[in-house]
Amino acid sequence: MQRRDFITAIAATMLTGHVFGQPSRYPDKPIKLLVGFPAGQATDIVARLLAERLRTLGQPVVVENKAGQGGSIALAALAKSPADGYTLMLSATASLVVNPHLYKTVGYDTLRDFEPVATVADMPMLLVAHPSEPFNTVSDMTTYAKANPGRLKYSSSGNGTLSHLGMEVLKRQAGIDMLHVPYQGSTRAMTDLLAGNIDLGLDTVAVTLPHIQSKRLKPLAVSSDSRLAFLPQVPTLAEAGMAGAAFTPWLGLVAPKGTHQDIVLRLSKQVVNTVKDPAFGERLRTLGAVPRAGNSDALSAILKREFALWGKVVRDSGARVE
Structure with a gap:
């Protein structure tokens, strides 16, 4: 292989993230899991249960609370985070599919700024x-x-x-x-x-x-x-x-747009397996939640469908929050 071809190949490999820890060695440092509500609320408790289970990835998963604007402060921060799989968010329904229609500005575009990873729970x-x-x-x-x-x-x-x-x-x-x-x-x-x-x-x-x-x-x-x-x-x-x-609020895991699909798929599989575990499901039920094991494609379909649905509801209600 000529020197130029070798350099081109290495550069392409780096861009796809298969050297220097991405994603073949993922994760090789702690993962941050954002929550858009204060500690002690239902979303936060579920996030901490999930974070403990995701330690099986080989690194600590640390929950960080960024409360405000119904979860949108945290989602705006996620949208600006590096797309490397080390910043994720467990988001509630409203933050992703209601708030963008309700607030004048939220700092993100739900359908363009995130990679859906998995559904975790319904919150009837x-x-x-x-x-x-x-x-x-x-x-x-x-x-x-x-x-x-x-x-x-x-x-x-x-x-x-x-x-x-x-x-x-x-x-x-x-x-x-x-x-x-x-x-x-x-x-x-x-x-x-x-x-x-x-x-x-x-x-x-x-x-x-x-x-x-x-x-x-x-x-x-x-x-x-x-x-x-x-x-x-x-x-x-x-x-x-x-x-x-009839409707069912849910909690879903999302990552910044551009996160490598190998990482998204690994996280998705890990979350789905966790949610399907009977012991984890029983813990969710004690919080009034119902396990909802869905992969990246499932969450993507939900986001597209409910973004349009709740947009109409907000418009019809005349609700607005500045």
Whole structure:
């Protein structure tokens, strides 16, 4: 081989990342896993469970919390990170497919700036009511709401959150009028709902389940496609006649655009195997999450479909956050 050809071959190999640790020796240093919410919240807890399992790659996986703008601060940071597989993010649904439509600017383009790696978990939401309300089913709730327009108040964890937008979709499908009362986070929303100052709420299983178990709230429906194993008596929104309002928030792992496909595929396989592990799945269920083992292609399809879906929901609702 002539010297020029040799140099060209080496340069091409370096560009594809198969020498000097990329990706044949990946990983050869710690991996950073970004989370767009404070420590202790559901996404953070799942991220730490996943990080512990991903140590089998041969390097520590360190969770770094970058809270703000509903997870978009962390995604903007990820978009600007080197595409070398050493900075990843466990992202919630809203951060990727809702926030770009909701905020004036988020600092990233969901469909162009990231490499989908894998789905990790579903985070079903429960429609709950205060026990004093004169209805126990979605059908009875809609009948009551139609007879009493504007009487029912529902809480959300903030304007433009899934707890808000999900209820807006339900309102439109049912043809009912309810008052939206936004709060700063689920804790304050639940406090007023438990006190009877609010009539209804839509929030994650992790937030609502303890109050259902203590009989301080009554469940009307779950937002997911199927019933929950730990609440088998609670119908889905589809079963309650609200198929158009059914949705399932999820958590997915993404990397910066341009991350070598060998690295993406290795990470994807590792995550899918982890999520399929019964012990890991049981840990997720204790958090009100449901295991969702999906590879890079599966997450890519979800992003494309739901980016368009939630864009329409945001536009129809008129929600906007500056």
